[in-house]
Amino acid sequence: MRNPVRVAVVGLGYWGPNLVRNLAELDAAELVAICDLDRDRLAAVGRRYPAVRTTTDFEDIVADTEIEAVLVATPVSTHTELGLAAIESGKHVFIEKPLASSTAEGLKLAEAARKASVLIMPGHTFLYSPPVRTIHKLLVAGELGDVLSISSSRVNLGLHQTDVSVVWDLAPHDFSILQFWLGETPTHVSAIARACIVPSLPDVAFINLEYESGAIAHVELSWLAPSKLRRTTIVGSKKMVVYDDTSNEPVRVFDSGVMPREPSTFGEYRLTYRAGDILSPAIDAVEPLSLQLRDFCTSIREGTTPRSSIAVGLEVVRLMEAVDRSLASNGGRVAVGRLPIGADDALKGHSVGVGSPAAAPAPGVGERAASRRQKSPRVAAES
Numbered sequence: 563m564r565n566p567v568r569v570a571v572v573g574l575g576y577w578g579p580n581l582v583r584n585l586a587e588l589d590a591a592e593l594v595a596i597c598d599l600d601r602d603r604l605a606a607v608g609r610r611y612p613a614v615r616t617t618t619d620f621e622d623i624v625a626d627t628e629i630e631a632v633l634v635a636t637p638v639s640t641h642t643e644l645g646l647a648a649i650e651s652g653k654h655v656f657i658e659k660p661l662a663s664s665t666a667e668g669l670k671l672a673e674a675a676r677k678a679s680v681l682i683m684p685g686h687t688f689l690y691s692p693p694v695r696t697i698h699k700l701l702v703a704g705e706l707g708d709v710l711s712i713s714s715s716r717v718n719l720g721l722h723q724t725d726v727s728v729v730w731d732l733a734p735h736d737f738s739i740l741q742f743w744l745g746e747t748p749t750h751v752s753a754i755a756r757a758c759i760v761p762s763l764p765d766v767a768f769i770n771l772e773y774e775s776g777a778i779a780h781v782e783l784s785w786l787a788p789s790k791l792r793r794t795t796i797v798g799s800k801k802m803v804v805y806d807d808t809s810n811e812p813v814r815v816f817d818s819g820v821m822p823r824e825p826s827t828f829g830e831y832r833l834t835y836r837a838g839d840i841l842s843p844a845i846d847a848v849e850p851l852s853l854q855l856r857d858f859c860t861s862i863r864e865g866t867t868p869r870s871s872i873a874v875g876l877e878v879v880r881l882m883e884a885v886d887r888s889l890a891s892n893g894g895r896v897a898v899g900r901l902p903i904g905a906d907d908a909l910k911g912h913s914v915g916v917g918s919p920a921a922a923p924a925p926g927v928g929e930r931a932a933s934r935r936q937k938s939p940r941v942a943a944e945s
């Protein structure tokens with residue numbers, strides 16, 4: 563890119579260094595500064611990038627007029643405060659998932675970004691994952707038929723977070739993927755969870771989701787499992803898919819299903835089982851994070867809406883709030899509901915591009931969602 567976006571990364575714990583590494587390699591970005599409260603972490607990352615400015619004080623980042631965009635990879639409880647400060651200083655912001663600790667905070671960020679005409683983008687990395695995109699294409703093409711059910715396991719031993727439950731840590735991945743694949747938000751959720759190790763901090767959760775289309779999904783999340791599982795099964799009316807993110811063949815399409823034959827007598831169903839070929843599509847070997855950060859920079863320069871949009875970020879937060887309501891009612895089935903009144907205003911006019919006067923104005927998030935729905939009533943088309 564001829565005019566790279568001058569960026570700073572805040573938060574250099576587990577995840578931040580991955581952002582730094584990808585940004586340093588990206589032609590669309592120029593890494594200007596890094597920031598962490600922890601001097602040792604700052605020094606460790608800084609040693610690898612000697613030309614990059616380092617600071618323990620976020621105020622230095624906010625005050626630095628050379629910096630156009632700030633990437634926030636700090637704990638969730640700090641996202642809103644740091645995000646707002648960056649936006650109010652006129653900088654674009656990328657905020658690691660989940661966008662904020664509540665819908666109210668997420669809307670505050672959206673509204674501030676709209677007023678300041680800057681881009682705000684949540685970091686839903688899996689929306690850029692080649693296997694996830696391959697499955698999306700299969701869904702859009704109707705290869706799987708109607709989605710009947712989806713079940714997902716995202717479990718490992720750790721990492722226990724200190725400020726959020728396993729739901730707020732891991733569910734953003736599954737919820738953003740499901741939103742992308744199905745193009746709809748669940749109407750109802752129910753969930754049970756248990757805090758096995760740290761009191762009051764659930765480390766295992768089982769979540770059920772119901773969709774208006776009739777699809778149902780189950781998401782299993784845990785920091786307390788003997789080995790790493792990242793496995794999702796999608797059962798369609800025509801074909802089925804197993805997506806295993808830890809496998810060399812991450813997507814396998816099963817030409818399998820069950821066909822009811824004409825009942826011979828009333829109430830008696832005779833079924834035909836089909837177990838045909840298993841196909842393993844070729845998947846691009848690209849790091850999703852690199853694609854995501856390129857999308858961030860391109861969206862800033864060209865005024866387009868990133869795939870991981872503020873609308874997706876808010877839907878994910880809203881769903882996690884619904885999960886928390888279900889947990890508070892001992893696993894009760896709760897309605898997800900709608901975004902609060904006034905949310906449309908906060909979402910209007912996002913992705914205002916700067917540095918690219920020729921760029922056509924980006925569609926509002928709502929308009930983009932509407933045009934997606936027109937392409938396919940059930941599955942969001944590839945955008």
Ligand SMILES: NC(=O)c1ccc[n+]([C@@H]2O[C@H](COP(=O)([O-])OP(=O)(O)OC[C@H]3O[C@@H](n4cnc5c(N)ncnc54)[C@H](O)[C@@H]3O)[C@@H](O)[C@H]2O)c1
Pocket residue numbers: 572573574575576577578597598599600603618620634635636637638640644658659660685686687731
């Ligand atoms: N996209 C993904 O796949 C992915 C994966 C892991 C984590 N994450 C997200 O990244 C974020 C960070 O997670 P983590 O596991 O790296 O956390 P972490 O606790 O390992 O690191 C957070 C870092 O932020 C620093 N920090 C906190 N407040 C600060 C402030 N005010 N100014 C400067 N530095 C500050 C801390 O010193 C620490 O080094 C979370 O939102 C998490 O959900 C995303």
